[in-house]
Amino acid sequence: MQTRIHTDSAPLLQDNKPNWRVLWQLTRPHTLTAGFVPVLIGTALAIQTSDINIPLFIAMLIACLLIQAATNMFNEYYDFKRGLDNAESIGIGGAIVRDGMSPSIVLRLALSLYGIATLIGVYICMESSWWLALIGLICMATGYLYTGGPWPISSTPFGEIFAGLFMGFLIILLSFFIQTGNVSTVSILVAIPIGILVGLINLSNNIRDLDGDKKNGRKTLAILIGREKAVSLLGGMFTVSYMWIIGLTAMGIVSPWVLLVFLSVPKAIKATKGFIGKTIPTQMMPAMKATAQTNTIFGFLLSIGLFISYFI
Template sequence: MSVVQTLTASPWFLAIRPKTLPASAAPVIVGTACAMGDNAFAFLPALAALLGAMLLQVAVNLANDYFDNKHGIDSEKRLGPVRVTQSGLIAPNRVLAAMVLCLVLATVTGIYLVARGGLPIVVIGVLCILSTLAYSGGPYPIASNGLGELFAFLFFGPVAVCGTYYVQALTMGPRPLITSIPAGLLVAAIMNVNNLRDIPTDSVAGKRTLAVRMGRGMSSVFCGLLVLIPFFMLPLLFLSGFMGAAGFLALGASPMVLPIIKDLFHTKGPALNETLASTAKLSVVFSLLFSVGLAV
């Protein structure tokens, strides 16, 4: 068995959920591109921001695995990928310990960013850690009360993009904030596809996600808008001067949209796992191509 096969066969590979990691990379790419466009690119802060964002994403995944099992949300009828805690592949205390380790490592990375960026980065870091814990845990879990998409948009859009920009430029303007919107919308779409797939089991478990509240039809329309609006924003961003003409390269990601929208209305159950992966890929491809117009 090769090293790659060994890694992918590990229960920890399932727990980390690597297909979700593009959600943390996309906004860092956009924020760094904005810094490049303003001649403020700094390699080490950009790398630290990427590492910190990915560690927080893994921590969120582990927390979700641990707390959903603790609250009885996950079961053998689950439609999504295997949850390592519920299935017994990894003991709950080990999943919890791994989550804490990721938060500690993210904090260590954050110390460097705080030393560079000061108080604003302290505030961002504290909010990110609290949101990681509150997403699935606490008395009012974000994920179980219809706020998952909103928090995904905020923390993987404005917070991540502007934070990445700030630790490099050490200043802030409207461009990073406005251009963070497409990245945030696409990550919110990833969250919505996940919740759309889980409507049957979440409804039984009492998990009131936005998809459960809206129902299959309206949630599919909502998710379709989340993946379409970033493309319609391109002309507005260009005309307002926030994006260079090269940003229209992001239209190259448009062929990925129609299959996703088709799946939203016609695909159910575990088959939506592939739609989830496709939406994550769309987020990264769009952000990479879009970033060219921000960096130039």
């Protein structure tokens, strides 16, 4: 039986699990699309009015993925330090509590990714505007403060709002701005449903963890309104996202091609139904996964619709 020792020299593997797999799971790869999709959508919007700077697109994409991965690592570190995670915890990377990785190594990895993202951000600012530095720093601070600091955002009813705003809505506008030099009304309107869907990933996580979070004194939105109402809110906001796209199309703001997003409706239905009547975290994992997949598929289809509308 293997003993886990959390020291700086602790191995990055357990039961012969290769190092790269431990590190990959630490990034929580199922969440990384939340960083990729907004960049793609912002760029797809920009191509309607401007030539695309490919190096800037790649730089923005890498920076957002690094920030998302680092945020997940901060989450892993601070939840462990606060005693919220254990070897049986669902939905975590598990590098510390299951694979014996030193907490200090996890923290240093997160800070290193932030450092690389900052250097990439300097390049982006040099090629666009230094005003982006302020917004980028706010986004990075939010990623850290989500679980770090004395009053973690994740323990409040505002986690969904912060996640949707800073990891969805603003990323689209930033990706659009670095290509065009401005922020248009269309980009703002198109960014809204993606901000909602990113926030719903957070809500689905809080629905799954409701009982454990309540025991640990958290005051998430799911806890405040109760599981049943939280699931209803999830389904209602899915509906708002799709109806928003219908509205934009009906008003001629975007091409009817963006209605391709409706191909993702089955995933949204699966996500909502998957939470109904469930109270055990493992039973809700498929629903949470479907929520993240809805954001991914919706975002990809929206991007495809925007690209098609440009080329046709």
